[in-house]
Amino acid sequence: MSRVFLPTVLLSLLAGCAAPLPEAELLIPVNAKCTTCEDFIRCDDSSGNAAVYDPTFDLYRLEPKGTLAQLATVWEFLIQLFYTRKEDVRPLSVYAQRPGTTEAFARSTTGDAEARIDLVEHRIQVPDAWIDQVTGQRRGADNTPRGLCRLLNPAEGRELLKLFTEEPAKEKS
Amino acid sequence: MNARAEIQPFRFAGIRTAPARTIGIAVVLLLRYLMALFFLGSSLNKVAKGWLWSDYSRTVFQSRLAELDPATFGAKFLSQFAIPWYPLIAWVVTLSVITVTISLALGLATRWGAALAVWLMVMFAIGGYYDASLLPLWAIAGLFIVLPTGRWFGLDRRLHARHPASPWFR
Numbered sequence: 446m447s448r449v450f451l452p453t454v455l456l457s458l459l460a461g462c463a464a465p466l467p468e469a470e471l472l473i474p475v476n477a478k479c480t481t482c483e484d485f486i487r488c489d490d491s492s493g494n495a496a497v498y499d500p501t502f503d504l505y506r507l508e509p510k511g512t513l514a515q516l517a518t519v520w521e522f523l524i525q526l527f528y529t530r531k532e533d534v535r536p537l538s539v540y541a542q543r544p545g546t547t548e549a550f551a552r553s554t555t556g557d558a559e560a561r562i563d564l565v566e567h568r569i570q571v572p573d574a575w576i577d578q579v580t581g582q583r584r585g586a587d588n589t590p591r592g593l594c595r596l597l598n599p600a601e602g603r604e605l606l607k608l609f610t611e612e613p614a615k616e617k618s
Numbered sequence: 619m620n621a622r623a624e625i626q627p628f629r630f631a632g633i634r635t636a637p638a639r640t641i642g643i644a645v646v647l648l649l650r651y652l653m654a655l656f657f658l659g660s661s662l663n664k665v666a667k668g669w670l671w672s673d674y675s676r677t678v679f680q681s682r683l684a685e686l687d688p689a690t691f692g693a694k695f696l697s698q699f700a701i702p703w704y705p706l707i708a709w710v711v712t713l714s715v716i717t718v719t720i721s722l723a724l725g726l727a728t729r730w731g732a733a734l735a736v737w738l739m740v741m742f743a744i745g746g747y748y749d750a751s752l753l754p755l756w757a758i759a760g761l762f763i764v765l766p767t768g769r770w771f772g773l774d775r776r777l778h779a780r781h782p783a784s785p786w787f788r
Contacts, residue, residue: 480751518751519656526659599684599685
């Protein structure tokens with residue numbers, strides 16, 4: 446009986462293979478299969494006037510997944526034949542730079558957040574907004590445009606991160 | 619007759635006489651088939667992406683290198699070994715995953731197939747692809763090295779009877 450049972454179960458499982466998600470050309474690609482990757486997305490608020498210098502930006506740091514989420518990928522790998530994953534969740538820290546009052550810039554860091562990556566609509570949901578991975582546009586919860594985003598290479602991202610660990614910038618005299 | 623040679627084959631009917639043993643063996647065999655499925659997915663992916671006849675593996679290693687902190691061992695392993703030697707690595711990895719798939723699916727030289735799986739996964743970890751999901755996979759593959767799963771259910775049973783002195787089918 447077992448000689449027939451196990452191969453039959455395996456073949457039945459293979460018969461129900463899930464269709465892959467359609468591919469799209471993304472301006473902000475994030476590897477949903479990588480559990481140990483760090484991705485840096487920089488979003489700049491734009492005043493619409495190129496002559497006006499605007500120091501405002503947000504740096505979204507999509508961090509490596511936690512141990513349990515990494516363990517869960519074994520299951521996700523096994524069921525990918527039968528179930529197409531539509532979302533990926535990554536731990537997130539947000540680093541914000543704004544014009545300062547007493548100093549040149551005011552910088553803040555928000556940790557313990559999460560980024561939800563919609564693998565069908567190609568959107569990244571962050572705490573206060575969502576980012577269109579195809580166009581790079583960031584929009585607020587009410588869909589109002591909030592500037593443009595771009596994916597930094599990891600070295601560039603880590604370099605930019607140093608701004609937030611250094612001493613606060615002093616106002617120029 | 620040597621007691622070590624008296625390994626009983628797996629039969630569902632054994633659940634009546636030795637339920638705990640039968641369920642335990644069934645679970646281990648199910649894990650073996652799941653791992654075979656895991657490596658089958660990896661094999662199909664590598665063949666479909668042309669690892670053996672294109673420079674796709676180099677692209678994979680380069681994109682992983684870009685994701686890693688340059689100071690890590692994985693980054694150095696990729697830049698100084700895997701990328702310069704990518705055709706060799708691609709062949710070794712692809713043929714190894716196919717070998718593991720066949721070994722675990724058929725129960726053929728199962729302990730050796732499992733040992734090859736452990737070695738491959740150690741290489742993946744060293745090469746910058748470590749994550750916690752490798753830990754249960756190492757543990758599960760370790761079971762197939764320790765336990766005679768190929769003689770419970772697989773070609774090892776028949777081949778061991780024919781070649782009792784061979785280390786391949788134990």
